[in-house]
Amino acid sequence: MPKKKHHLKKNNGHWRLVAWLPLGAALNGAVIAADTKLTDDSEITLPDVKVEAKNDKPADDHNGYVAKTSSASTKTDTPLLETPQSISVVTDDQMEAQNVSTMAEALRYTPGVQSETFGFEPRFTWIRMRGFDATTSGLYRDGLKLINPGFAIGYSLEPYGAERMEVPRGPASVLYGQASAGGLVNYVSKRPTFDPFREIKFEAGSFDRLQGELDVSGAMDDAKIVAYRVTGLVRDSDTQVDYVPDNRIYVAPALTWKPSDNTTVTFLSHYQKDQTRASQRYPIEGTLKANPNGSIPTNRFNGEPDVDTYQREEFALGYLLEHRFNQAVSFRQNARYYNNDVDDRTVYPTALLADQRTVSRALYESFGKVEGFNLDNQAQFNFATGSVLHTVLSGIDFQHVDSHSLQTFGSAPDLDIFNPVYGTTVAAAPVFKNAEVVQDQTGLYLQDQINVDKNWRVMLGGRYDMAEEQSYNRLNGSRSSQSDDQATGRAGLVYAADNGLAPYFSYAQSFLPSIGTDVNGNTFKPETGEQYEFGVKYQPKNADSFITLAYFDLTRDNFLTSDPATFADVQRGQAHSNGVELEGLASLGNGLNLTASYTYLEAEVTKSSFADEVGEPLEYAPDHKATLWADYTIPAGVAKGWGLGGGTRYIGSSYGSSFGARNTIKVPDVVLFDAAVHYNFKPFTFAVNLQNVLDEEYVATAFTSGGEFVTFGSRRVVTGSIKYSF
Secondary structure (H helix, E strand, O other): OOOOOOEEEEEEEEEEEEEEEOOOOOOOOOOOOOOEEEEOOOOOOOOOOOOOOOOHHHHHHHHEEEEEEEOOOOOOOEEEEHHOOOOEEHHHHHHHHHHOOOOHHHHHOOOOEEEOOOOOOOOEOEEEOEEEEOOOEEEEEEEEEEOOOOHHOOOOOOOHHHHEEEEEOOOOHHHHHHHOOOOOOEEEEEEOOOOOOOEEEEEEEEOEEEEEEEEEEEOOOOOOEEEEEEEEEEEEEEOOOOOEEEEEEEEEEEEEEEEOOOEEEEEEEEEEEEEEEEOOEEEOOOOOOOOOOOOOOOOOOOOOOOEEEEEEEEEEEEEEEEEOOOOOOOEEEEEEEEEEEEEEEEEEEEEEEEOOOEEEEEEEEEEEEEEEEEEEEEEEEEHHHHHOOEEEEEEEEEEEEEEEEEEEEEEEEEEEOOOOOOOOOOOOOEEEEEEEEEEEEEEEEEEEEEEEEOOOOEEEEEEEEEEEEEEEEEOOOOOOEEEEEEEEEEEEEOOOOOOEEEEEEEEEEEEEEEOEEOOOOOOOOOOEEEEEEEEEEEEEOOOOOOEEEEEEEEEEEEEEEEOOOOOOEEEEEEEEEEEEEEEEEOOOOOOOHHHEEEEEEEEEEEEEEOOHHHOOEEEOOOEEEEEEEEEEEEOOOOOOOOOEEEEEEOOOOOEEEEEOOOOOOOOOOOOEEEEEEEEEOOEEEEEEEEEOOOOOOOOEEOOOOOOOOEOOOOOOOEEEEEEEEE
């Protein structure tokens, strides 16, 4: 290890020996100091100082459920305790214990996040954070955005390929540009390891589920300069709805090249192919309301088995480069190319007819393709101004996306929802949209994390974005373009006390271009968000646990609504969200891991084109959410290796969407239970997992679309698994 520079500094009659540390350690308070009472004429011989610090921590740096750091909020290796923002990290240990099969399931126990907005949904992940939708603007993979203009496609990231999922809540535009006001979810891919790691896993369960998994990693040479990792999954499965499969092929090769201690390049890629069908909507009569024909079963398929399909094929290739020039300066460059194709054909109900058993139906088709490229360049500088330490991050990032969307809509034959007969001919639907959209964004950002004295941490950040869009309507040959420039900023303050308490305050802004024009041909202003957050974090010194309590006040401005007279888009919308989030995690040495959370949310419309909507609660936003999960493995004795897990999820009542009117559809609250039993008999691990143990039938949400409809939540799923590690 290189020698450290050290010098004497006089302070209040005492001399302090200060040693410069490697990159990233300064902000963490890692300063070696020895106080000695001296006179001005005293002489002292300084001993050799050896400082151990390491910057290349693995992304999965955690013990059990408790993560130590997260780069999602700062793009630096900053302890969660010293970050002035509420952040949740779902570790691979937690995902494995709960045996999650979707990103939505992985986020079930996370505060402030609603990942199963519409309940059972096999196609993609709907994400709402702090009351606001983040499905198309809040999903990231390895710090780079997954863009989805106008729902041209959909993403359903495979949790088995993730080391962790990081969830910073609140505006994040200062570092990421175009982003949701509610926050983001960063999926961190599994990285190669130089130490050998191999596992094979087989699962079988409800709805004829069969799944195989493979994860192997290790060094490719004796000098440990090159390491590889291959993660793969194959699934063949039905679901709780008739005729709706859940089939997947996933493979993710990765390679790390580390020619020196100062340079690391990791190449990440993945291929994923999904085959499923759409989630189902059901009339409110027969679900939330009475129907003389009885209740509609949750397994009812409302489409046409020979017509409906949802097929997605995606590919991505990128790299993560890091080079340290010295202990004070480093450079990182992250890049990715990705391609996503979706073919979606869905026959769905549009209204319940007078006999209360027959539904009219429509055919909707969406064929979308998105190609994108992301590049993020970061330069990090560690230095001091007097006794104040700085970690300065400067960056420039670029996003390019080219999306194609062809959509059709037409009528389909009626269906008796209580006694369905499939196989009727569905006529081809006329095309109503055939468009290409090209979006480019360039952003410049600067952030300073300041360490003042021993306990104070200050964060300041600013960004300037330049966004351009070009649209081409292939139906009429028209073209349009728009440009948006926006500056955003944030500031935060943390007091990291010696006893592990860390009260904090932060202010942050968000920016999201609004695509399109008004009736006069004028382009819309960008959507903006503004948030104040107060909180306190606690990390005990002698226990592996972490607690966060946060209060936030968030306003979203300039989002689009429809004019009640012309039904054209107008920019008069504003919504306000405030609430409290509490999260606690612990991984104790006796084999107990647990996570608990509570969310209280007040979200309402404050401005709208529809007067009746003002003051109404935001749709799909439960006022309460509470979760608790605990897993215990017996560490010693005759029963060593046996373990039990159990959890409960409370989802409060919410309102469905009523277009242009007061919310009259109230979705009741629900309590759900999960459980697990497992046994580790090395090299084998056996497990049985149960989701929704009591098989609760519940409505996830409701909405008005011609008629009033609801969607069901996920039913009970039982899965048995055998894992062989070698």
